[in-house]
Amino acid sequence: MKKKTLLLALVLVVISTYGQKKFSGNPLFPGWYADPEGVIFGKTYWIYPTFSAPYEKQVFMDAFSSQDLVHWTKHEKILDTANVKWAKRALWAPAIVKNKNRYFLFFGANDIQNDQETGGIGVAVASQPQGPFKDYLGHPLVDRFHNGAQPIDQFVFKDKDGAYYLIYGGWRHCNIARLKDDFTGFVPFKDGSVFKEITPEKYVEGPVLFIRKGKYYFMWSEGGWTGPDYSVAYAVSDSPLGPFKRIGKVLQQDPGIATGAGHHSVIQVPGKDEWYIIYHRRPLTEKDGNSRETCIEPLYFDAEGLIKPVVLTTTGVPARPLK
Template sequence: MKQVLYFLLIFSASKTIAQTEVSAVKNNNPIFKGWYADPEGIIFDKTYWVYPTFSAPYEKQVFLDAFSSKDLVNWKKHHKILDTTAIKWAKKAIWAPSIIKNKNKYFLFFGANDIQSDNELGGIGVAVSSKPEGPYKDLLGKPLVDKFYNGAQPIDQFVFRDKDGQHYLIYGGWRHCNIAKLKDDFTGFVPFDDKTVFKEITPENYVEGPFMFIRNSKYYFMWSEGGWTGPDYCVAYAIADSPMGPFKRVGKILEQDDKIARGAGHHSIIKTPDSDKYYIVYHRRPLSETDSSSRETCIEEMFFDQDGFIKPVVLTNEGVKAHIIK
């Protein structure tokens, strides 16, 4: 009888260890279910947030969802934090949200309507809320940017806060990227010293999806190249001493892996405040999918070499381990 009990105890312990090992290699990419693209990741009050595009035909892109997590692994969905009932001028193609907290308010920048000329209503809008999960309401009642300045389609907006507290809007599709100084209340722009409002900072091979961050007093400017519907979509970057550049392309750091997924691009970066960990949040298309809207949001850890250059990102199904902000 003792031998039987001993065997059962050993079997039970072995089973528990096996289950633990299985859970340790759990696949965490994509980080949440559903077709979502163009994700912006950010931290508010020790909570990770991701604000993506709802990936669907343009006419169905009439709202934005958001996702929050305490550990980068378990995510909570916040339904329709913004939709076209709150933004009367937006009718379709609500894309690539970018968010920032300023003076205890949350400002959500977004593109809408996919305008193809200066004669159409649409462009980059701004919504505001007292909470990161919304609901958001229209700040201006009209687009913030509704024209093609320097050839840049008014989409793929990113709000960047510089070291001195100045906020910039960096945006642009159609292979052109602009930067503009935002007013303190985000209702418009402050001209540069030469009286211009929109300055072009387009680097080599730029297509869309700009993102910027500061590391060791250097400005890392990142963007997407290739076509978003194809396998050649990827992310490249440059480094400069100023948010104005000039930005000389260094090279690609994120692209497809034929064993994992295709069309990896349109990303953002999260830096943890309690460590030197950097994470890249991006979208990709599963190998089993051919529809252009079939994009999912994933995350990987991003590393630098001793000279400060970004190492190529390795696509995984495992994603990242849990990291609770202390």
């Protein structure tokens, strides 16, 4: 009897050990999701993506959380246009930051084509990362075309001195503006301007900025988002204001795995020189522009600090709990 009990216990241990998912796999979670914003709050990884669908159906956002990059929990409809009176459609490309114990979600809405249309970049606020988020201002934060930049694809960057910047722009133009501490507007630069253009060569949309070893890494998407050649390139500068000279592509399609790899975000394991790139791509079986999945890969740097080309995989990354 003891031998049977011991054998059963051993079998259960083996099943438990080998039944656990040890790699994230790609995509990270089911469903069509794009433009993923990856971030860490406390000991939890979060991803805030665009619900990838026709614009008229893009009226809400979901979020996903994980303790280890492998097992993900879905948080449904953390933001809905029902809570943003001026937003009607094309809710996309979220960016989120925590500021004074509140969570601020920046989003694009309505896909405006000129200064006469209502829409642009908005801000929503919540007391917890899973929301629910409600409109913070009652109107868009940016609702005009400045320097030719369509007010979409917003990214919020916190500099070393604690200052927050909004970096955004479609239509091949990118602006940077310093946010007020309460995110209700902007602080003019010393020359009196509010929106400074920092557009690098071949920029299209999807800006991302982060600091590594004192250098500012600026990344963006190139090409058309519905096509196979969508990709990500980057530049490095000593200032968040640039100048940013394009170095080259680091993320692009692999015809054997997926196409349209782009519009990404970058996360760093706190206190470690350990980085991940979270992005969307299109399965080889899909041709519809909205058929996009959220994926993850490691992000590596060489001895000179240049970003190594990202290798697309179906395995993703191994489990990485935060201590």
